Amino acid sequence: MPLAALIAAQEADDSGQGLRATLPVAGRTLVEYQAALAARAGAETIVILVERMPGELARAVQRLRNEGAAVIVARTIADAVDRFDPDTRILLIADGCVAGDAAVAALAVAPAPALMVVPDKPENALLERLDSEARWAGFALIDGARLHATHAMLGDWDLVSTVLRRAAQEDATRIEGGADGEIVPQLVLEPKALAPVERALMARGRRDGAGWVARYVHRLIVAPIASPLAARGVKPMPIAIGSVVAAWLAPLFAAFGFFWPAAVLLPLATAAFAVARAIGTIWAPELPARRLLIAGRHAAALAVLGLLAMMLARTLGWGWVLVALAIPASLAGLDRARPIEALLGADRPVWLASGDALIWLLPPLAVLAGWPWTVAALALYALGSFVIRLDALARRAPSRLAAS
Template sequence: MPLAALIAAQEADDSGQGLRATLPVAGRTLVEYQAALAARAGADMIVILVERMPGELARAVQRLRNEGAAVVVARSIADAVDRFDPDARILLIADGCVADDAAVEALAAAPTPALMVVPDQPEHALLERLDADARWAGFALIDGARLHATHAMLGDWDLVSTVLRRAAQEDATRIEGDAEGEIVPLIAVEPKALAPVERALMARGRRDGAGWVARYVHRLLIAPIASPLAARGVKPMPIAIGSVVAAWLAPLLAAFGFFWPAAVLLPVATAAFAVARAVGTIWAPELPARRLLIAARHAAALTVLAMLALMLVKTLGWGWAIVALAIPAGLAGLDRARPIEAALDSGERPVWLASGDALIWLLPPLAVLAGWPWTVAALALYALGSFVIRFDALARRAIPRLAAS
């Protein structure tokens, strides 16, 4: 059965400045976070129940629609109920409530009716108590027939609480809201209540791959830059496109013989793309057109490498063309090894393996220490050596399996 979502957005926040749904979180609003949770759990339609439509909420709804979400605004309970077919599975999200993706996805996969619960502990005192042991986390899974029946019985009376009580009386499946994940379920009644959610979203945006550049270089750069940009609502795509433009300025400089500025510009472009990716993944699984943007940046770096190789060939001989070709050959071999790694279930790649970004970051310091010829030789050795060592490790892992079969 299809999954839809019903988000309540009717209560004012404690500051008196607006609705709970418009409380700020990571540069956007709480209702956008709730809608993103529902969409990632599989909801193909999101109904927002709100009696009055302040400007901030209208802008949030428009942003969601611009991003492709099927968002419908219902001004009354009767209007909201009419939006759902009796056979629909409905993810009900109470006003101001947040939870982690893993818990919401587990709830969406449960049989109806189902409730997300948390232990009856002091930190959950604002959530509604179910019994002596548990409180409702503000998320429920019901079917359209139950929603229609409840509305027929009560009219516009407190629909959410009534649905909750009926589900509890029917021994609904209980999903532990804080069993796993980074975000503990809570109800946000004021801006500072969302601080833990914002920290978790920002931390999500700092996960940019598993190589040493991502872990030890980009992470240091992203932390002080990406969070303020996201908090100001800066879009990631202009930053990403700017990084590609900066990357292609490098071969333009190299064409006029300015290899040093080109060598510095490539890491700057790589860092800018990492920031863009971090800002984008705070709210989405991945930056749009990520593969195309990465390919464009790496094409710029390869163009610089080709120009550098041409310079070395002119001054030192054709042998340097073969040395330079070892760099893309090694990287291509590592890329082709990924399906083998997946088939062998070899786990996470070693952090030290060569990558395009790793070679780009090594280019300037190596050039300072060793000059252009030995820099190209060192990068070729690193790329080709990474491939040979990785391939040998995979072969050693595969041989016993082949022998056993």
Template sequence: MALVALLSARDGARDHADGDRAGSLIEFGGQPLVGYQARLAVAAGAERVLIHVDEVTPELSRLVDQIGGPRAPEVALFQDMTILARSLAPEDRVLLIAENIVLPPDTLASLLVAGPAAVLALPAVPATSDLERIDGGAVWGGALCLPATRVLATIDMLGEWDLALTLLRRAVQDGIARVALSPEMVMEGRLALVHDQESADLALQALSDRSQADLSGRASGLGSLLAPVSRAMVRELVRRQIDPSLPVALSLLLASAGLALGLSGWMISALGVMLLALGTCDLARQAALVTLRVAGPPWRERLVHGAGLALLAVSGLHLSGGQPLMLAGAWLPVFLIGVLALADERAPPAGLWTRWARLTVPTATLIIFLGYLLGRPDGAFALLAALCALIVTIRLFPGVQKVA
């Protein structure tokens, strides 16, 4: 049994605001909106993605290539119901997402755990008037999940009717389970039925703001303090539809330049450039979370952070003057920071205290950078060692976290 996502990219998915009869697919975070829906479905567990189109265009073919791949779920376009019927097995589950609907990622997770057949629903209030009404007191939330047998039975009697709305009507008549959503999602703009590029940009902005608020709540101490700045920068990246892989590539170049400057002895410049590299890499990661796009292979981010640790090690080597005892004192906190970073990647801290007690590579780089600016890099390394000792103590003794 496979979960199959059923999407639509027909004429309604195109923006005709400029007077072009053909129009272009509505963009959402540097990708077509239907591409965002496909990534949303894949993140929810879809093993195949089927997209209903009027005609196969180069734009849609590129979209299939971008989403699909050797290790990615199968993505295919279809133009008629016969091809759709051949693509479904009776034991499959079908996740239907309405054309041009923008959904928060957690809504699909709630839908899929509600049972083999369920539909997203919101109360019929003025804020939800643009959504499809399903009865006197509720509107459709833009997605439903059905056994493939119901879809195949509907295809047999479909005729000229719209597939999505016909499936919705029949499911409601059969008493399908409803997953109730709050109308606040619509009021905030995170759940929206978009009709043109302008409304899509507004929905993307709303999703970005909410995602940044959630990330700041899970960030480390420094990340929480800098959340307002990063939120504004991520909002700008998302608004400009910038591919997250581009900032990651830039961060790799900056990290290489910073490490080269450090090896040449220009430590203040090196640490400043490295901070830019680490910040750029983190912004790309946050932008990718908003748009569900891939920021590149995970090793790129690890390589940037590894370059940051290497620069800290080079700084410690310069300060120690080659004396083994001083070198060990400088390198030990750097080693512990790397170990803590790996531990946090495998099991992210959950509690408020443990999140604030994290010592990340950007935080350590900032401490050493400030130490050089103040003329006390040795004191900065001493502070770094003390913080490492404190954090390791907290991690080793869970009782300290409970008391806090």
């Protein structure tokens, strides 16, 4: 049966300045977080029940629609109920309630009716008590037939609370909220209560990545920069596009013989892209057009390498062109090895050469050894990574194939 979601957005926050649904979190709103939870759990349609439509909520709905979510606004309970077929499974989210992805995903696949629960402890006092041991976490799974029957019986009465009590009376399946350890379910009444949710979203945007640059360099840059920008609603795409433009300024400088500005611009562009990607992945699986943007940056770095090789060839001999060619050839070989790694179930070592790794090594090596030895060192690192990795995969292949 299809899964849909019904999100209540009717109560004011503690400040009286707006709805709970419009409380800010990571540059967006609480209702967008709730809608994202439902979408990741498999909800194909999201109905938001709201009597009045303030501007901030209207903008949040439009952002969700722009990102491809099928969002419907219902002004009355009758309108909301009419949006669901009797055979639809409905993920019900109470006004101002939050939880983690794992708990919501477990609820979405449970037999209906099902309730997400937390222990009856003082820290959960704002949530509705079910019995002496548990409180309702604000998330439930019901079917459309139950929703229609409840509305037919009570009309526009307190639908959410009534559905909850009927589900409890039917010995609904109970799903422990907060078992994933990510976000503890709670009822949010003011902005500061969303701090754990915001931290979890920001951590999602600071994924380590596979290489040493992502883990040990970009992490230091992204953490203090991406979070404040995201909290202010800064969009990632302008930063990402700016990083590509900055990268292409590097070969422009190099074409006139200014290789030092080029060597500085390339790492800065790489860091800017890491910030943009971190902001973009807070609310989405990946930054749009990521591969194209990365290709644009790496093409700029390749152009700088070509210009540097031509300069060395004119002064030291054309053999340096072959040395420089070993760098993109080795990186291409490492990239072609990815399907083999996936087939063999081999994790990629963190120390392997990559485009970003070579870009970050360029300035310090140039300071320590000069341009000729810098190109030689980068070529040795890239070629050595390729040879060592190919040898490791060749050694792993017979045992892996024999086991299968």
